[in-house]
Amino acid sequence: MRRPVTDRRRVIRDGVALGLAVGVFGLSFGALAVDAGLSVARTSVLSLAMFTGGSQLAYVGVLATGGSTAAAAVSAVLLGSRNAVYGVVVGPLLALPRRWRPVAAHLVIDETTAMTSAPRPVDPVRARRLARLAFLVTGLSVYVCWNVATLAGALAGRAVGDPDRFGLDAVGPAAFLALLWPRLRAPEPRTRLVALVGAVVGVLGALVLPAGLAVPVAALAVLAGGRPGAAAGHRDGGHRDGGADSDGGGGP
Amino acid sequence: MSWAAVGAVCLACYLLKLLGMSVPPSWVTGRPWLAGVSRRLPVALLAALVATGTVTSGVHLVLDARLAGLAAAVLLLAVRAPLILVVVTAAAVTAALRLLAPA
Numbered sequence: 001m002r003r004p005v006t007d008r009r010r011v012i013r014d015g016v017a018l019g020l021a022v023g024v025f026g027l028s029f030g031a032l033a034v035d036a037g038l039s040v041a042r043t044s045v046l047s048l049a050m051f052t053g054g055s056q057l058a059y060v061g062v063l064a065t066g067g068s069t070a071a072a073a074v075s076a077v078l079l080g081s082r083n084a085v086y087g088v089v090v091g092p093l094l095a096l097p098r099r100w101r102p103v104a105a106h107l108v109i110d111e112t113t114a115m116t117s118a119p120r121p122v123d124p125v126r127a128r129r130l131a132r133l134a135f136l137v138t139g140l141s142v143y144v145c146w147n148v149a150t151l152a153g154a155l156a157g158r159a160v161g162d163p164d165r166f167g168l169d170a171v172g173p174a175a176f177l178a179l180l181w182p183r184l185r186a187p188e189p190r191t192r193l194v195a196l197v198g199a200v201v202g203v204l205g206a207l208v209l210p211a212g213l214a215v216p217v218a219a220l221a222v223l224a225g226g227r228p229g230a231a232a233g234h235r236d237g238g239h240r241d242g243g244a245d246s247d248g249g250g251g252p
Numbered sequence: 253m254s255w256a257a258v259g260a261v262c263l264a265c266y267l268l269k270l271l272g273m274s275v276p277p278s279w280v281t282g283r284p285w286l287a288g289v290s291r292r293l294p295v296a297l298l299a300a301l302v303a304t305g306t307v308t309s310g311v312h313l314v315l316d317a318r319l320a321g322l323a324a325a326v327l328l329l330a331v332r333a334p335l336i337l338v339v340v341t342a343a344a345v346t347a348a349l350r351l352l353a354p355a
Contacts (some may be wrong), residue, residue: 021335024334024335024336025335027336028339042255042258045258045262046258046262049258049259049262049266050261050262050265050266051265052265054294054297054298055265057301058297058298058301059261061301061305062301064305065304065305065308065310066310069257072261073257073260073261073264075297076261076264076265077261077264077265077268078293078297079293079294079297080264080265080268080269081268081290081293082290082291082293082294083265083268083269083272084268084269084271084272084275084290085272085280085286085287085290086269086272087268087269087270087271087272087273087274087275088272088273088275088277088279088280089272090272090273091272091273091274091275091277092277101270101273101274102270104273105266105269105270105272105273106266106269108269108272108273164350165347165350166343166347167317167318167321167342167343167344167345167346167347167348167350168343169305169318169346170306170317170318170321170322170325170342170343170345170346171339171342171343172301172305173301173302173305173306173318173321173322173325173342174321174322174325174338174339174342174343175335175339176298176301176302176305177298177302177322177325177326177329177338178325178329178335178338178339179294179298180294180295180298180299180302181329183294183295183298184295186291188291190292191292191295194292194295194296194299195295195296195298195299196299197296197299198295198296198297198298198299198300198303199299199300199302199303200303201300202299202300202301202303202304203300203303203304203307203308203313205300205304206304206308206310206311207308207311207312207313208311214300214304215297215300215301215304216297218296218297218299218300219293219296219297220296221292221295221296221299221300222289222292222293222295222296224296225288225292227285227288
């Protein structure tokens with residue numbers, strides 16, 4: 001009879017820990033956003049209403065290089081497209097009544113998908129309950145931590161005079177690199193090639209294209225990998241490796 | 253940049269999530285390339301963001317202290333350091349280099 005309690009407690013513990021880990025990304029997002037010229041209010045709204053770390057970071061990343069709002073928005077939406085795939089995975093596992101779908105959808109991100117779709121060798125009824133618990137706990141934990149951290153990062157960023165003096169202009173690239181790192185370890189062989197092409201196209205694009213277009217254009221690098229293979233599930237490298245290499249809260 | 257623009261992009265991201273939850277699974281499994289592209293997009297975009305943020309400044313190629321900061325980040329990521337350490341060290345190394353060798 002110990003298993004039900006152990007399962008639930010473990011799910012809650014892991015969910016909360018994941019939230020704390022990705023919340024740290026929120027600090028760098030907040031500082032970055034403010035440094036790119038957004039107000040603290042707008043920064044907070046992004047974390048509250050967009051709630052997808054990768055998209056948010058791309059958004060402010062493009063703005064920081066002088067890109068237009070449109071270019072930033074395109075990058076954010078491109079990066080957010082995988083949440084649609086996540087929704088397809090998570091939907092049947094949660095099997096929520098339709099009226100809850102719009103609310104639950106907001107919490108569909110890398111972390112909640114990973115926790116929800118973790119294999120659970122128990123009976124279907126309990127599996128569903130655990131999946132729902134995982135989704136809820138992880139979702140709320142990441143949401144709270146991410147938003148608190150965003151606000152803290154934004155306020156701290158505001159307080160700093162010259163960002164370059166403190167090396168804050170290295171924070172964005174370092175955070176993006178941390179998001180990218182576990183994906184580079186993925187078994188799919190073309191991933192590193194896609195990254196290399198993306199980097200090269202990005203830099204070349206920055207030099208010749210109008211401000212901010214470089215990053216969305218670099219999306220074409222996905223073609224460098226040739227035909228994408230069949231879906232391999234969501235073992236995107238290292239999700240649970242101590243959380244530090246998870247995609248930033250809301251996932252990105 | 254208006255609030256309407258911010259609202260619009262947030263709505264777009266939300267709709268993507270809702271779309272996923274509303275689509276029958278067979279629609280996606282019948283298109284395996286979708287998942288593949290969706291997996292690669294963050295890789296391409298993140299790589300572009302890292303590269304442009306490290307070696308460019310506006311429309312110029314600028315090699316400066318950021319390189320050292322990112323090199324430090326790579327080392328720390330290779331030994332699985334926690335994120336906060338990676339980011340703080342990148343900033344610290346960059347700042348230190350600027351302090352010691354103002355260009």
